[in-house]
Amino acid sequence: MTDDLEFSLMQYLDGTLSQEQRLALEQQLAQDPQLQTLLQQHRKLNDLLKAPASLPEVRWDALAQGISSAVAAHTPPVQSYRLQDYALPRAWVGAAALAACMLIAATVLFHLKWGAPNHVAVSQQPNTAIAEASVTGPQIETAAGSAVAEVALGPTPAQAGLWHDVSGVVIQPSHVYIASAATSLDRPVH
Amino acid sequence: MEPKASDRGASRRTEAPSDGHLVQQTLAGQREAFDALTRRHQRQAVAVAYRLLGDEHDALEVTQDALLKAYASLATLQKPEAFAGWLMRIVSNLSLNFRRGRKSRGQLPLDDVLGPTDAADAGAGSDWMSRDADPVRKLQGKELGQRLQEALGQLPEKQRLAIILFTMEQMPQKQVAEALQCSVEAVKWHVFQGRKNLRELLQEHL
Numbered sequence: 001m002t003d004d005l006e007f008s009l010m011q012y013l014d015g016t017l018s019q020e021q022r023l024a025l026e027q028q029l030a031q032d033p034q035l036q037t038l039l040q041q042h043r044k045l046n047d048l049l050k051a052p053a054s055l056p057e058v059r060w061d062a063l064a065q066g067i068s069s070a071v072a073a074h075t076p077p078v079q080s081y082r083l084q085d086y087a088l089p090r091a092w093v094g095a096a097a098l099a100a101c102m103l104i105a106a107t108v109l110f111h112l113k114w115g116a117p118n119h120v121a122v123s124q125q126p127n128t129a130i131a132e133a134s135v136t137g138p139q140i141e142t143a144a145g146s147a148v149a150e151v152a153l154g155p156t157p158a159q160a161g162l163w164h165d166v167s168g169v170v171i172q173p174s175h176v177y178i179a180s181a182a183t184s185l186d187r188p189v190h
Numbered sequence: 191m192e193p194k195a196s197d198r199g200a201s202r203r204t205e206a207p208s209d210g211h212l213v214q215q216t217l218a219g220q221r222e223a224f225d226a227l228t229r230r231h232q233r234q235a236v237a238v239a240y241r242l243l244g245d246e247h248d249a250l251e252v253t254q255d256a257l258l259k260a261y262a263s264l265a266t267l268q269k270p271e272a273f274a275g276w277l278m279r280i281v282s283n284l285s286l287n288f289r290r291g292r293k294s295r296g297q298l299p300l301d302d303v304l305g306p307t308d309a310a311d312a313g314a315g316s317d318w319m320s321r322d323a324d325p326v327r328k329l330q331g332k333e334l335g336q337r338l339q340e341a342l343g344q345l346p347e348k349q350r351l352a353i354i355l356f357t358m359e360q361m362p363q364k365q366v367a368e369a370l371q372c373s374v375e376a377v378k379w380h381v382f383q384g385r386k387n388l389r390e391l392l393q394e395h396l
Binding site (some may be wrong): 007012040042044048050056058063066068072074075076077081117126 | 214219222224225228229233237250253254258261262263333348358384385396
């Protein structure tokens, strides 16, 4: 005899089986004498347990009065308020804690990945030089006197691609400064 | 026909207050509300204690102690509506403790409250229990009643309590779960195992 079957028998006696289950069990009972015996035993046991018996006869009013007197001599109960009475349900507390953790994690990740743009400016004194470099030259040589004309040798920018393979062309100096206003412009230059 | 609003109000006024309401009233200082709770639950408390202890004097003493303890710690009851299951838990615990060590007599003169019920013949004498009025003994005989008590005593505590509260006292499973501090499913399991064990223990009498 399985526990399941015996459990079904008890439910049958308690009237808690569905109609379908009840009909199935009754079919099984009709074919199984051993099951019928077991049902009878449980039925007798149920009757025995549920019999309104074995209880002492008590003068209930007298008992209630006696307890009332004893209670009267007792310190009255005091309504206490516990934090638990006002606490959020556990599910809410858990959800809030999870949300707080996620917010903290997201903030840390954001900071690590993108940083805070104003962080350096805030943490350093403004206008404080970290390093200093001094760059000098090149300087353009200046003529002793005032320049009158400037002559450039070499190709024009449009013809630059045609000139680089031509040999024998002297392109130095690239600039000629004529220092004196008295110098004639028809004198050849080198 | 729809009842008039005034009729519905009158109907509500005549309804007995719930356990939860009486608990709140007691905590607000109305001691008579606890008297109402006592009258409502004392019979079941005595029955449970008696089935656990098998002695009427002990059962009454435990019932008195349990109700006093319930009164003193009423503020700790988290769900006032669960008073019945909570009280039965106190009764069960005190009864089981009582079995382990007999105590001295309580405050009540117990012989004064033992006897025929108020509706019965008050002149029946001081014998608290009318043996002839016991249906089990009528139907099954004294020996079977004694065997049942012994068999119940052999069950594990949870099974014994589940059988007493659910099967014998026919308390709702939810209240039994409250008393045993377990789930309703666990109550069903304890009841099943208890009945199965009782059937085996009492097989020759069934």
